[in-house]
Amino acid sequence: MTKPRILQIGSLTGHPPADAELAARYEVLELWKAADPQAFLREHADSIEVIATSANIGCKAEVIQALPKLRAICSWGVGYDSIDVDLAKSRGVIVSNTPDVLNDCVADLAWGLLIACARNIAWGDRFVRANHWENKVGGLTLGTRVSGKKLGVVGLGRIGEAIARRGQGFDMQVAYHNRRARPEVPYEYKDSLVDLATWSDFLVIATVGGASTRGLINESVLRALGPKGILVNIARGSVIDEPAMVQVLSEGALGGAGLDVFDKEPKVPDALKTMNNVVLMPHVASATHETRRAMTDCLLDNLSSFFANGQVMTPVE
Structure with a gap:
């Protein structure tokens, strides 16, 4: 045949x-x-x-x-x-x-990045592997509590909903920004990204990529999230104004970032590789057997x- x-x-x-x-x-x-x-x-x-x-x-x-x-x-x-x-x-x-x-695995990785960033897991792993703990080189770094905090989700589609549900398991308040409000979901809707970022302790990006969302997370949004806020992106690198993110992180005006995607991947800005408050992954959110x-x-x-x-x-x- x-x-x-x-x-x-x-x-x-x-x-x-x-x-x-x-x-x-x-x-x-x-x-x-x-x-x-x-x-x-x-x-x-x-x-x-x-x-x-x-x-x-x-x-x-x-x-x-x-x-x-x-x-x-x-x-x-x-x-x-x-x-x-x-x-x-x-x-x-x-x-x-x-x-x-792939909804669950992508949502799982979003939470892995969120927790790794908040609790300095990548930094701690490097600290132990370099024998700094054993040799008493440098001090321990305090992390940020996750449970009970405020979780903002940008893009409440299938993956965004899976991320939001996990937030409830951590006793978090959850709010979201979408192209339109979804009255059927139990989360607060914010019609302004800046308002959502200002409200959030953690801001997770789960929106679609493409021309309509390029640079959606701009400098104003990043600064609104603030020096204690943590940004997580498992959507597309193009959604974030990447140079602005690097600048705001460098200034200490953003608390940290967990990133699985980048604007010109596999190229990643060198500055991000030097920051202990940034966790980097090579676009592997769906990469499970x-x-x-x-x-x-x-x-x-x-x-x-x-x-x-x-x-x-x-x-x-």
């Missing part, structure tokens, strides 16, 4: 078995291995109806425009700011992602569903 053909834009390195599982089910055209990608697209343009990609790799306008018979883009990952969704929709191309399956397995399964289900009936299981609306 002839396998359906798909174009895979890049290797799904976030889950090593994924490439082989795609190849077992489909005839995969591997764009990332082509010496001349544009020539490769021209050669196969009339036979490509479906693209497989990821949130990190995305799908640019020039790829969509090069494929006149394209009908679906199935992405591995929840974010879709790296895909030209508007162009795809204008062409009648369905776009899917892998939502929900269980979640990456579920993401791959969701991608495969979307592809299978499309080839079976022309629809996907989790469309980007």
